[in-house]
Amino acid sequence: MKFMGFREYINQIDEEGLLRKVEIEVSKNLEIPGILKEIEPTPVMFNHVRESEFRVIGNVFCTKNVIASYFGVTPADLIPMLSKAISERSEPEVVSRAPCQEVIESGVDLDNLPILFHCEKDGGNYISSAVVITRDPDYGQNMDFHRAMQFSKGKFSTRIVRGRHFHKFLEKNGELDVAFCIGNTPNILIAGATSVDIGVDELQIANALEPIKVVKASSVDLLIPAEAEFILEGRVYLEEKHSEGPFVDLTETYDTIREEPVFEVKKITHRKDAIWQALLPGALEHKILMGMPREPTIFNKVKEAGVKCLDVNVNPGGCSWLHAIVQIDKKTEEDGKKAIFGTFTGHRSCKHVFIVDKDINIYDPLSVEWAMATRFQGDTRMIVKNKEPGSSLDPSAEPSSKLTTKIGFDLTKPLVVKGKSFDIAEFPKVDLNKYF
Numbered sequence: 001m002k003f004m005g006f007r008e009y010i011n012q013i014d015e016e017g018l019l020r021k022v023e024i025e026v027s028k029n030l031e032i033p034g035i036l037k038e039i040e041p042t043p044v045m046f047n048h049v050r051e052s053e054f055r056v057i058g059n060v061f062c063t064k065n066v067i068a069s070y071f072g073v074t075p076a077d078l079i080p081m082l083s084k085a086i087s088e089r090s091e092p093e094v095v096s097r098a099p100c101q102e103v104i105e106s107g108v109d110l111d112n113l114p115i116l117f118h119c120e121k122d123g124g125n126y127i128s129s130a131v132v133i134t135r136d137p138d139y140g141q142n143m144d145f146h147r148a149m150q151f152s153k154g155k156f157s158t159r160i161v162r163g164r165h166f167h168k169f170l171e172k173n174g175e176l177d178v179a180f181c182i183g184n185t186p187n188i189l190i191a192g193a194t195s196v197d198i199g200v201d202e203l204q205i206a207n208a209l210e211p212i213k214v215v216k217a218s219s220v221d222l223l224i225p226a227e228a229e230f231i232l233e234g235r236v237y238l239e240e241k242h243s244e245g246p247f248v249d250l251t252e253t254y255d256t257i258r259e260e261p262v263f264e265v266k267k268i269t270h271r272k273d274a275i276w277q278a279l280l281p282g283a284l285e286h287k288i289l290m291g292m293p294r295e296p297t298i299f300n301k302v303k304e305a306g307v308k309c310l311d312v313n314v315n316p317g318g319c320s321w322l323h324a325i326v327q328i329d330k331k332t333e334e335d336g337k338k339a340i341f342g343t344f345t346g347h348r349s350c351k352h353v354f355i356v357d358k359d360i361n362i363y364d365p366l367s368v369e370w371a372m373a374t375r376f377q378g379d380t381r382m383i384v385k386n387k388e389p390g391s392s393l394d395p396s397a398e399p400s401s402k403l404t405t406k407i408g409f410d411l412t413k414p415l416v417v418k419g420k421s422f423d424i425a426e427f428p429k430v431d432l433n434k435y436f
C-alpha cells in the first residue's frame with residue numbers, strides 16, 4: 001500500500017494544479033477564515049501570515065470525492081473500507097526519529113502560532129483541526145477531536161463532551177498528559193472521528209486505513225503520528241476550568257459558553273517550515289469528518305435488521321449529523337420501516353431519515369426530494385417517534401433535556417404498482433459530439 005503523509009499530499013495537489021496559493025500577507029484574525037469560506041471547497045495555502053512565521057493551509061479534505069481519491073477508491077468504497085479498518089485494526093510502525101520533531105521549541109508562546117480567530121463573535125483563537133492523543137493506565141491510548149480556545153500564551157480551554165472516552169479517562173485520573181496533533185491525513189482524521197469501544201486505540205484504525213508511523217512524544221509518554229506538522233504536548237486538568245466559547249458548531253450556529261477543562265501546553269514540536277492545518281468550524285470539512293464515521297454503523301444496523309443496504313449518506317444538508325439518506329434494495333413492503341429503525345439504532349443523534357430505492361442518487365438532494373414528491377404518502381409511509389433523546393447540537397431540540405421528535409420517511413416505491421408507473425422515463429442516449 002502506498003504511504004502518503006500530509007506534506008506529500010499537499011505537494012501532489014499542488015503539482016496537479018488543485019491548490020490555490022495566496023502570496024500577499026494575510027491575517028490569522030478573520031481574514032484567512034473568510035477567504036477559506038468564500039472559496040470552499042478549494043484547498044488554499046497562505047504563504048505569508050502577518051502574525052506568524054508559519055504557513056497555513058485550509059479546505060484540504062472537504063468532500064467525499066477528495067477523501068476517496070486520497071485513498072484511491074470511489075466514494076461508495078469508503079463505508080466498507082472503514083468498516084474493515086475498524087474490525088481489522090493493526091499496530092503502526094514505531095520509529096525513533098520523526099518529521100514532527102524536527103524542531104523542538106525551547107519555550108511556549110502560543111501567540112507565535114497561526115491559531116485562527118474564525119468569526120466575529122468567537123470567544124478567542126481556536127484550534128479546530130487537532131486530533132488529541134491521551135492515555136489511561138488501564139485502557140491505553142485514545143485519539144479523538146477536541147477544539148481548544150487559546151486564553152493565554154500557554155493555555156487553552158478545551159471542549160470535552162461528557163461521555164467521550166477522553167472525558168471518561170479524565171474523570172478516572174483527574175488530569176492527563178495529552179498531545180494535540182495538527183496537520184494530518186484522512187486516515188488519521190477519520191479514525192479520530194470514529195466512536196468505537198473504550199480501550200480501542202484509534203491510531204490502529206488509522207494504520208489499517210493506510211499505514212502510518214508513530215513516534216514517542218518529546219515530553220509525555222504518548223505515541224503520536226510521526227508525519228504531523230505540529231505537536232502541542234501538555235496536560236489537561238478536569239478540575240481547573242476556564243470559559244470556552246462562543247464558537248461555531250457543526251450546525252453553523254453558535255454554541256454556548258461553558259466552563260471547560262484547561263489544557264496547559266508544556267512543549268511544542270514541529271517540522272522545519274511547518275504548515276498549520278486550518279479546519280473551518282461547521283463548514284464542509286468538519287461536516288464530512290463528523291458524518292462519515294456514522295455511515296458504516298448505520299449501514300451495519302440496517303443490514304442487521306434484515307434489509308439489503310446499498311449505501312448511506314449522512315449528508316451535509318442535514319449538518320452531516322441530524323439527517324441520513326439510506327439506499328436499499330427493497331425486497332418486502334416492510335423493508336423501508338425496518339431500515340428506518342435500523343438507522344436510528346445505528347446513529348442515536350439522527351433526527352430525520354430518508355429511505356430510498358436503488359434508482360435514487362443519494363448524493364443529489366434533487367433526486368431524494370423527487371423520491372419524496374413522487375413515492376411518499378405521509379399517512380402510511382412515515383414513522384414519528386415523539387420526544388426521544390436527540391443531539392445536543394440541534395438548536396430545535398428542547399434546550400435542557402435535548403428531547404427531540406424523530407421522523408423516518410420511507411420514500412421507496414411499492415413493490416406492486418397499482419396506478420401510474422414510479423419509474424423515471426428514459427430519454428435516448430446520444431453522442432453530442434456528433435451534433436456540435
Ligand SMILES: Cc1cc2nc3c(=O)[nH]c(=O)nc-3n(C[C@H](O)[C@H](O)[C@H](O)COP(=O)(O)O)c2cc1C
Binds near residue numbers: 128160162
Ligand atoms: C472536526 C471535529 C471536531 C470535533 N470537536 C469536538 C470537540 O470539540 N469536543 C468533543 O468532545 N468532540 C468533538 N468532536 C467529536 C469527537 O471527537 C468524536 O465524536 C470522537 O469520535 C469521539 O471519540 P471517542 O469515541 O473516543 O470518545 C469533533 C469531531 C470532529 C470530526
